[in-house]
Amino acid sequence: ETGVTQSPTHLIKTRGQQVTLRCSSQSGHNTVSWYQQALGQGPQFIFQYYREEENGRGNFPPRFSGLQFPNYSSELNVNALELDDSALYLCASSLARSQETQYFGPGTRLLVL
Amino acid sequence: KQEVTQIPAALSVPEGENLVLNCSFTDSAIYNLQWFRQDPGKGLTSLLLIQSSQREQTSGRLNASLDKSSGRSTLYIAASQPGDSATYLCAVGGTASKLTFGTGTRLQVTL
Numbered sequence: 001e002t003g004v005t006q007s008p009t010h011l012i013k014t015r016g017q018q019v020t021l022r023c024s025s026q027s028g029h030n031t032v033s034w035y036q037q038a039l040g041q042g043p044q045f046i047f048q049y050y051r052e053e054e055n056g057r058g059n060f061p062p063r064f065s066g067l068q069f070p071n072y073s074s075e076l077n078v079n080a081l082e083l084d085d086s087a088l089y090l091c092a093s094s095l096a097r098s099q100e101t102q103y104f105g106p107g108t109r110l111l112v113l
Numbered sequence: 114k115q116e117v118t119q120i121p122a123a124l125s126v127p128e129g130e131n132l133v134l135n136c137s138f139t140d141s142a143i144y145n146l147q148w149f150r151q152d153p154g155k156g157l158t159s160l161l162l163i164q165s166s167q168r169e170q171t172s173g174r175l176n177a178s179l180d181k182s183s184g185r186s187t188l189y190i191a192a193s194q195p196g197d198s199a200t201y202l203c204a205v206g207g208t209a210s211k212l213t214f215g216t217g218t219r220l221q222v223t224l
Contacts, residue, residue: 101147101159
């Protein structure tokens with residue numbers, strides 16, 4: 001157990017809809033990163049939040065957005081869902097922006113029909 | 114752009130064998146390298162973290178090495194067990210704690 005939780009565990013949406021995924025970091029971890037993992041692939045970095053501000057972004061369009069809250073929770077929002085957004089979404093928390101071990105949650109599996 | 118490659122993509126070994134998983138990366142300007150384990154449909158479990166200034170890390174039956182200059186890391190698993198069956202992912206840490214992952218090695222340990 002990493003102490004990182006995610007909800008929901010599974011989700012089914014239709015193309016064009018919007019979705020919000022949630023993550024609760026380990027207590028005291030002020031950095032959270034989100035990753036997208038397509039079937040059979042390694043996770044791809046979406047973005048990172050540090051002290052409630054975006055601190056780096058991968059090659060994802062603006063319809064992927066996020067929020068981080070003072071209570072160590074965070075959200076990933078995806079607008080105008082596309083079929084290719086179907087994937088496992090993972091959040092990871094760590095102590096700081098510097099190079100500490102990142103602790104991953106169990107993920108949310110999103111299916112877009 | 115950092116690219117991470119893992120070889121082999123899949124591996125099947127009998128119980129008790131020692132084995133080595135390989136990871137290579139294209140940009141040697143890294144902060145660290147982390148090995149993860151992923152069970153089917155599950156999240157990632159961190160196994161070992163090697164900082165860029167280190168050469169290796171050990172935890173139980175696992176030993177990971179890092180050669181930054183050649184862009185390579187290996188994960189050595191001693192005396193493999195069926196419970197070791199999983200996908201093993203190598204991830205390179207760059208700026209802003211961004212991890213770049215390989216596609217993984219799917220390991221099956223048979224009885």
